[in-house]
Amino acid sequence: MRITALLIILTALAAVPALAQYPAGGYSGTVIETMDSGKYTYVLVDTGSEQVWGAAPQFEVEVGEEVLVPTEMPMPDFRSKTLDRSFELLFFASAIPRVGGIDPAELEAHSHDEAAAHSKPKVEEAIGIRDINPAEQTVGELFSKRDDYAGRKVLVRGQVVKVLSGIMGTNWLHIQDGTGEAGGNDLTVTTDAKVSKGDVVLVGGKLTLNKDFGMGYFYELIVENAAVMVE
Numbered sequence: 001m002r003i004t005a006l007l008i009i010l011t012a013l014a015a016v017p018a019l020a021q022y023p024a025g026g027y028s029g030t031v032i033e034t035m036d037s038g039k040y041t042y043v044l045v046d047t048g049s050e051q052v053w054g055a056a057p058q059f060e061v062e063v064g065e066e067v068l069v070p071t072e073m074p075m076p077d078f079r080s081k082t083l084d085r086s087f088e089l090l091f092f093a094s095a096i097p098r099v100g101g102i103d104p105a106e107l108e109a110h111s112h113d114e115a116a117a118h119s120k121p122k123v124e125e126a127i128g129i130r131d132i133n134p135a136e137q138t139v140g141e142l143f144s145k146r147d148d149y150a151g152r153k154v155l156v157r158g159q160v161v162k163v164l165s166g167i168m169g170t171n172w173l174h175i176q177d178g179t180g181e182a183g184g185n186d187l188t189v190t191t192d193a194k195v196s197k198g199d200v201v202l203v204g205g206k207l208t209l210n211k212d213f214g215m216g217y218f219y220e221l222i223v224e225n226a227a228v229m230v231e
Helices: 002-014 104-119 139-144
Strands: 027-037 040-046 051-057 066-069 073-080 085-092 153-167 170-176 187-191 200-214 217-223 227-230
Touching: 027 051, 040 066, 051 066, 073 153, 073 200, 073 227, 139 153, 139 187, 139 217, 170 200, 187 200, 187 227
Parallel strands: 051 085, 187 217
Antiparallel strands: 027 040, 027 066, 040 051, 073 085, 153 170, 153 200, 170 187, 200 217, 200 227
């Protein structure tokens, strides 16, 4: 039994991809392309040395403006269903602020502080699932079209209804968004991110079907090693 448990842990650790190193202060540069789709605004930013794609909840921006793309949620090899387009690397963020005489690191820190102050649900809002704006997919859609999404990168927004921390070296979340029938409305997610029950989160990662860790730990659907951003 102890050997089996050790093998499970080693397998889980081996599946964790090496973390890419991105600038802590984000990427600042000039917008050279922008589009709105699926309640998001996408921007292609030229930093002077490279071009970076970012996306955030819809905001007004024009080509030629200077912006900061935070690196809080990198999504490599991401395909947008609403745009019918693939991105080699796309950074999702709670906001992509304009840069105007402000140090990018300070601006990013300010945006994180502001998001933390305004995004935490009130106690009464954490009871029940409501007012969840869908991302690229919904929880119900992942269950009902599981074969279509198996092995693909997905992006789903939901409310954390259960958290188990430090199990097999990772954190286990259950999220719901009010979609799907009983038995098909709760998505399991593993991540290094630290979140709390009641948080509304944006989850990105590859969907796996029928994952069996052994010892009774079987998951019909799971997103492992997910990038998770609290909104």
